[in-house]
Amino acid sequence: MTVPERLIDAATRLFADKGYERVAVQEVVEHAGVTKGAMYHYFGSKDDLLHEIYGRLLRLQTEHLKKIAAADGPVTKRLREAAVDVIVTSIDDFDAAKVFFRSMNHLSAEKQREVRAERRRFHEMFRALVEEGQQDGTFRADVPADVATYYFFGSLHQLGTWYRPDGDIPPGRLAEHYADLLIHSLKA
Amino acid sequence: MTVPERLIDAATRLFADKGYERVAVQEVVEHAGVTKGAMYHYFGSKDDLLHEIYGRLLRLQTEHLKKIAAADGPVTKRLREAAVDVIVTSIDDFDAAKVFFRSMNHLSAEKQREVRAERRRFHEMFRALVEEGQQDGTFRADVPADVATYYFFGSLHQLGTWYRPDGDIPPGRLAEHYADLLIHSLKA
Amino acid sequence: MTVPERLIDAATRLFADKGYERVAVQEVVEHAGVTKGAMYHYFGSKDDLLHEIYGRLLRLQTEHLKKIAAADGPVTKRLREAAVDVIVTSIDDFDAAKVFFRSMNHLSAEKQREVRAERRRFHEMFRALVEEGQQDGTFRADVPADVATYYFFGSLHQLGTWYRPDGDIPPGRLAEHYADLLIHSLKA
Amino acid sequence: MTVPERLIDAATRLFADKGYERVAVQEVVEHAGVTKGAMYHYFGSKDDLLHEIYGRLLRLQTEHLKKIAAADGPVTKRLREAAVDVIVTSIDDFDAAKVFFRSMNHLSAEKQREVRAERRRFHEMFRALVEEGQQDGTFRADVPADVATYYFFGSLHQLGTWYRPDGDIPPGRLAEHYADLLIHSLKA
DNA sequence: GATGAATGAGAATTCATTCAT
DNA sequence: TATGAATGAATTCTCATTCAT
Numbered sequence: 001m002t003v004p005e006r007l008i009d010a011a012t013r014l015f016a017d018k019g020y021e022r023v024a025v026q027e028v029v030e031h032a033g034v035t036k037g038a039m040y041h042y043f044g045s046k047d048d049l050l051h052e053i054y055g056r057l058l059r060l061q062t063e064h065l066k067k068i069a070a071a072d073g074p075v076t077k078r079l080r081e082a083a084v085d086v087i088v089t090s091i092d093d094f095d096a097a098k099v100f101f102r103s104m105n106h107l108s109a110e111k112q113r114e115v116r117a118e119r120r121r122f123h124e125m126f127r128a129l130v131e132e133g134q135q136d137g138t139f140r141a142d143v144p145a146d147v148a149t150y151y152f153f154g155s156l157h158q159l160g161t162w163y164r165p166d167g168d169i170p171p172g173r174l175a176e177h178y179a180d181l182l183i184h185s186l187k188a
Numbered sequence: 189m190t191v192p193e194r195l196i197d198a199a200t201r202l203f204a205d206k207g208y209e210r211v212a213v214q215e216v217v218e219h220a221g222v223t224k225g226a227m228y229h230y231f232g233s234k235d236d237l238l239h240e241i242y243g244r245l246l247r248l249q250t251e252h253l254k255k256i257a258a259a260d261g262p263v264t265k266r267l268r269e270a271a272v273d274v275i276v277t278s279i280d281d282f283d284a285a286k287v288f289f290r291s292m293n294h295l296s297a298e299k300q301r302e303v304r305a306e307r308r309r310f311h312e313m314f315r316a317l318v319e320e321g322q323q324d325g326t327f328r329a330d331v332p333a334d335v336a337t338y339y340f341f342g343s344l345h346q347l348g349t350w351y352r353p354d355g356d357i358p359p360g361r362l363a364e365h366y367a368d369l370l371i372h373s374l375k376a
Numbered sequence: 377m378t379v380p381e382r383l384i385d386a387a388t389r390l391f392a393d394k395g396y397e398r399v400a401v402q403e404v405v406e407h408a409g410v411t412k413g414a415m416y417h418y419f420g421s422k423d424d425l426l427h428e429i430y431g432r433l434l435r436l437q438t439e440h441l442k443k444i445a446a447a448d449g450p451v452t453k454r455l456r457e458a459a460v461d462v463i464v465t466s467i468d469d470f471d472a473a474k475v476f477f478r479s480m481n482h483l484s485a486e487k488q489r490e491v492r493a494e495r496r497r498f499h500e501m502f503r504a505l506v507e508e509g510q511q512d513g514t515f516r517a518d519v520p521a522d523v524a525t526y527y528f529f530g531s532l533h534q535l536g537t538w539y540r541p542d543g544d545i546p547p548g549r550l551a552e553h554y555a556d557l558l559i560h561s562l563k564a
Numbered sequence: 565m566t567v568p569e570r571l572i573d574a575a576t577r578l579f580a581d582k583g584y585e586r587v588a589v590q591e592v593v594e595h596a597g598v599t600k601g602a603m604y605h606y607f608g609s610k611d612d613l614l615h616e617i618y619g620r621l622l623r624l625q626t627e628h629l630k631k632i633a634a635a636d637g638p639v640t641k642r643l644r645e646a647a648v649d650v651i652v653t654s655i656d657d658f659d660a661a662k663v664f665f666r667s668m669n670h671l672s673a674e675k676q677r678e679v680r681a682e683r684r685r686f687h688e689m690f691r692a693l694v695e696e697g698q699q700d701g702t703f704r705a706d707v708p709a710d711v712a713t714y715y716f717f718g719s720l721h722q723l724g725t726w727y728r729p730d731g732d733i734p735p736g737r738l739a740e741h742y743a744d745l746l747i748h749s750l751k752a
Numbered sequence: 753g754a755t756g757a758a759t760g761a762g763a764a765t766t767c768a769t770t771c772a773t
Numbered sequence: 774t775a776t777g778a779a780t781g782a783a784t785t786c787t788c789a790t791t792c793a794t
Contacts, residue, residue, distance in 0.1 A: 003778080003779085019293055021209040021210075024762080024763065024764085025763080025764060025765085026762095026763085026764095034779080034780095035779070035780055035781065036764090036765085036780090036781080037766090037767085037778095037779060037780050037781065037782095038778075038779050038780075040764095040765070040766075040767095041777085041778060041779065041780095042778090045764080045765080046764065046765090105207055105290075106207075140372075142368075143365050143368060143369060144357075144365070147357070147362070147365045147366075147369075148369060150343070150346070150350055150351075151343045151365075151366060151369050152343075153346070154342050154343035154344070154345065154346030154347070155338070155339045155340075155342035155343050155346075156342070157342065157346050157349075158338070158341070158342030158343075158345050158346060159342070161345075162338055163338075169332075169335070174335070177331050177332070177335045177339075178335075178339060180330075180331060180373075181331060181335075181336060181339050181373040181374075182373070184328070184372060184373045184374075184375070185369040185370070185372045185373035186369075186372075187372070191753090191754095212787080212788060212789085213788075213789060213790085214788080214789095222754085223754065223755055223756065224755080224756070224789090224790085225753090225754050225755045225756065225791095225792090226753080226754055226755080228789095228790070228791080229753065229754065230753095233789075233790080234788095234789065234790090379757080379758085395669055397585040397586075400783075400784065400785085401784075401785060401786080402783095402784080402785095410758080410759095411758070411759055411760065412759090412760080412785090412786080413757095413758060413759050413760065413761095413787090413788085414757075414758050414759075416785095416786065416787075416788095417756085417757060417758065417759095418757090421785080421786080422784095422785070422786090481583055481666075516748075518744075519741050519744060519745060520733075520741070523733070523738070523741045523742075523745075524745060526719070526722070526726055526727075527719045527741075527742060527745050528719075529722070530718050530719035530720070530721065530722030530723070531714070531715045531716075531718035531719050531722075532718070533718065533722050533725075534714070534717070534718030534719075534721050534722060535718070537721075538714055539714075545708075545711070550711070553707050553708070553711045553715075554711075554715060556706075556707060557707060557711075557712060557715050557749040557750075558749070560704070560748065560749045560750075560751070561744075561745040561746070561748045561749035562745075562748075563748070567774090567775095588766080588767060588768085589767075589768060589769085590767080590768095598775085599775070599776055599777065600768090600769085600776080600777070601770095601771095601774090601775050601776045601777065602774075602775055602776080604768095604769070604770080605774065605775065609768075609769080610767095610768065610769090
């Protein structure tokens with residue numbers, strides 16, 4: 001593994017465990033087995049590490065969502081797939097996801113804007129699926145698509161606070177339950 | 189207002205705005221118009237303030253939930269009321285709620301255990317309502333009551349990141365939508 | 377001596393000796409016999425110390441110049457007195473003067489503006505004396521008063537690089553020589 | 565332009581602008597369009613760059629002064645020429661001159677001794693002209709030649725802090741004024 | 753009850769320089 | 774000749790907390 005990869009890995013694990021603010025740069029570089037200077041050679045600042053962690057997961061999930069949304073098939077199926085996928089990929093890289101859910105506030109203002117914009121696009125693609133279902137009568141229209149989307153993502157973003165991938169409920173099953181609850185809550 | 193009240197108020201506002209770690213004790217006491225010494229006279233430490241903020245909201249919501257759960261009437265009605273209430277009271281004291289949602293990790297280990305236990309009790313009372321509905325056939329039983337409860341509270345706990353009480357959707361309406369989504373997602 | 381005084385004293389000596397950039401805050405506080413925390417209790421930053429050092433000397437010299445310029449007597453006498461005074465007071469607090477001459481660039485932009493403005497006022501009061509002499513025919517008018525003023529202050533501001541108060545030339549004598557050169561260079 | 569030349573150029577501009585200590589080697593090499601390795605290939609250290617900048621200007625001015633001092637003609641004329649020349653050449657390469665005036669303290673002890681010695685020789689050649697004039701009765705003898713020389717060089721060395729070559733006073737005129745003030749201040 | 757000066761342990765970041773390639 | 778990754782020591786500043794008054 002290259003030095004930047006080792007750094008991202010160590011940072012992801014530590015930030016997920018203790019939260020961004022509670023992790024010293026010193027700890028990250030020790031875990032990565034390099035020196036502080038090396039870290040600052042590759043990353044401009046501590047919050048650059050955070051940004052990179054976000055970027056990776058967000059890019060992956062956005063790609064997936066694009067494909068799923070653009071596929072053929074009934075909207076219910078596509079929305080369910082989208083929901084399952086975002087949960088499964090979040091749990092696949094659960095440390096990154098935890099960091100993502102918990103530490104965005106610690107990004108610099110500028111990077112926060114950038115990430116927010118990307119997150120916004122993700123939100124809107126997802127919401128568009130809900131709206132599509134509302135327009136063709138598959139989903140109830142008496143709850144705003146935006147609110148339903150926030151409702152679902154809210155649940156997703158709290159996963160890090162309680163879910164344990166190696167506990168009673170395996171990731172796939174959890175994803176099915178969550179997708180199920182979403183679809184059910186919207187069924188006309 | 190007494191000095192401790194002024195401190196709690198200032199802390200609530202500041203912690204909600206910037207997050208616990210980004211607020212210096214110095215700032216809190218300045219906003220409260222007192223000195224550091226005074227703060228340490230009333231509170232043992234910075235995270236005592238946090239603890240107090242949690243305690244107030246949690247105690248209030250627990251009381252409400254107890255009454256609602258113990259009331260007569262169909263379980264659907266009681267669950268809906270419980271859902272509406274926890275949202276409305278969260279938005280009523282939205283700053284405290286934001287702190288609550290976001291900063292629990294910053295409590296000392298001991299206080300965290302304490303708060304977790306209280307939150308746990310709250311979670312269980314709520315889940316009990318879901319289970320009651322599952323047992324009498326009102327709600328679907330193919331999704332664990334625990335998961336459904338986490339799903340709902342996840343949504344609630346993320347409100348602070350996007351909802352604006354003075355925006356397009358008034359608190360009452362939001363609460364109805366959220367309760368609606370919950371009930372719908374569970375309907376047999 | 378109070379803590380802030382001890383800090384100013386230590387900083388003045390060290391900055392004069394080694395230059396602002398070469399002195400660590402740590403050194404200053406060690407020489408002052410206090411801790412870093414104490415320093416940051418009284419001064420907002422390292423360059424606040426610098427600002428304070430400037431302020432003191434500049435205020436003193438401005439006061440003196442005001443009195444001298446406003447006094448009665450021929451302009452030659454007043455200009456000579458002004459010249460002697462600024463040199464004598466600079467050498468009286470030679471460490472502060474050295475810092476003053478050498479380290480202004482290290483102030484923050486804002487404080488630099490402030491100090492520049494004050495220095496500007498000093499420069500203008502001095503130049504006004506030269507102009508007065510030019511208008512009443514005492515001094516030559518073929519060299520701009522501004523240039524003559526810069527010429528003199530340039531000499532003054534370089535004193536720190538070569539002059540030793542305990543060397544062959546006592547401060548009073550040096551001041552007389554410098555004032556003499558100034559007056560002579562301007563005589564009609 | 566060769567690589568070392570590009571480096572000297574970039575360093576001169578940057579050091580003049582921000583001061584030696586505020587310029588990172590990284591910046592210099594970026595401005596020169598080369599890499600750090602290249603810089604350390606040609607120069608032993610950061611202060612080698614500084615030394616080189618000094619050397620060039622000082623050598624040039626020393627050469628000129630030698631010729632001027634050794635020429636025929638009355639001492640007044642030669643001193644005036646010397647004064648004009650040192651000012652004109654300083655302004656011709658004003659960035660180098662600013663660096664020269666401001667950053668000598670940052671040389672290593674050894675290089676500082678070397679530069680000081682060269683500067684000393686320059687100072688003494690100049691002072692010798694003053695003394696010559698004092699001995700033949702052209703100049704006043706009641707001010708030490710050394711002091712007069714320091715007085716003049718002080719003014720010169722402060723030019724960087726206020727003079728703008730493209731402002732109201734063109735370099736040639738400024739040089740005349742300064743030389744004029746010097747000669748006048750010494751006239752018997 | 754309340755003050756505010758002082759502590760001291762850490763935090764992020766910078767940077768000249770080296771060296772294997 | 775030239776690269777650029779890596780070092781490691783130093784630097785400024787922050788802050789919760791204590792304590793004599």
